[in-house]
Amino acid sequence: MIEILDPAQLPRAREAGALVAHILQNLKSRSSVGTNLLDIDRWAKAMIVEAGAVSCYVDYAPSFGRGPFGHYICTSVNDAVLHGLPHDYPLADGDLLSLDLAVSVGGVVADSAISFVVGDSKPPQSVALISATERALAAGIAAAGPGARIGDISHAIGSTLHGAGYSVNTEFGGHGVGSTMHQDPHVSNTGRPGRGYRLRPGLLLALEPWVMADTAALVTDADGWTLRSATGCRTAHSEHTIAITDDGVEILTLPERTPR
Structure with missing residues (x-):
């Protein structure tokens, strides 16, 4: 299902995005x-509950996981990249820690992830990986807009990642969001421009380059969730x-947004 929000729902999307970023x-x-x-995970739960928001992860039980997830945030360390339990x-x-968080506010979901290095050591490889995903994300956002196609976003992301010397996994990528966390359309992290669904005002997309x-x-941990290189x-x-x-x-999950 591809869900198009009406203008009255956009303020709730902004509120959800601001909370996730905060x-x-x-x-x-x-x-x-x-x-x-x-x-x-405990701190994430406390902030979600305090804000009166709803976690998208606790009861999340898709076909690819050993559900329900049972936690409030994904914490992926070093060789773990997605769904870190x-x-x-x-x-x-x-x-190298990646945090991935999705919450619902007033029935509208926002989803975001960040990666950063903990402590004083800054391994060059880790810094380069993070920079590549951030640049790919910026390129994907720049390729989006009314009338653009999903393939335009995928091509922009993939070109950036390939240009940085990384191969791209297409099993998991970006996706639509709205009243639920994962919706159509799927947004692959590489693709051909001019192909796929034509973007319309009111569409929310979670774009998520990872490398x-x-x-x-990928391999899956014994926990049934954590995906590693x-x-x-x-x-x-x-x-x-x-x-x-x-x-x-409009980027809804920028850090400078202030949650209401």
């Missing part, structure tokens, strides 16, 4: 050497929710 930045500021992933792990200096340093193959290499993931408007694109 929580992610708060968690980033609190994530230091020794911080336990279970503490991050929070567990008893204290962060170490130089760990692995030296492979495009098949070679054990490091990974990174960046994501924003955007709204297609009459005039262009």
Whole structure:
């Protein structure tokens, strides 16, 4: 299903996006050497509940996971890139941490992810991975707008990632959002321009380029959720929710937004 929001729903989408951005930045500021992933999950829960929002993850049970997820945020460390199940792990200096969060406010969902290095060590490979996903995300957003096609976004993201020297996995990518977290259309992280669904005002998309340093193959942890690079290499993931408007694109999950 492809859901198109009416103008009256956009303020709720903005509120959801602002909350997601606020929580992610708060968690980033609190994530230091020794911080336990279970503490991050606990802090996320407290902020979601305090805001009167609804977690999209706790009861999430798709066909590809061993559901329900049972936690409030995805915490993926180093070679883990997607759906990282929070567990008893204290962060170490130089760990590359990806946080992925989706919440619903007033029946409208926003979804975002950030990657960053914990502590004082800044491994060059990790910095390069994060930069590539952030640049790919910016390119995908720049390619979006009313009348553009999904393939235009996919091509922009893929061109950036390939240009940085990374291969691209197409099993998981961006997606529509609205009253639920995962909707059509699927937004692959590589593709051909001029193809696919034509974007319309009122469409919300979660764009999420992610890469692995030296492979495009994933393996699944015994927990049934956490997806890791098949070679054990490091990974990174960046994501924003955007709204297609009459005039262009509005990024709903920018950190500078202030939640109401």
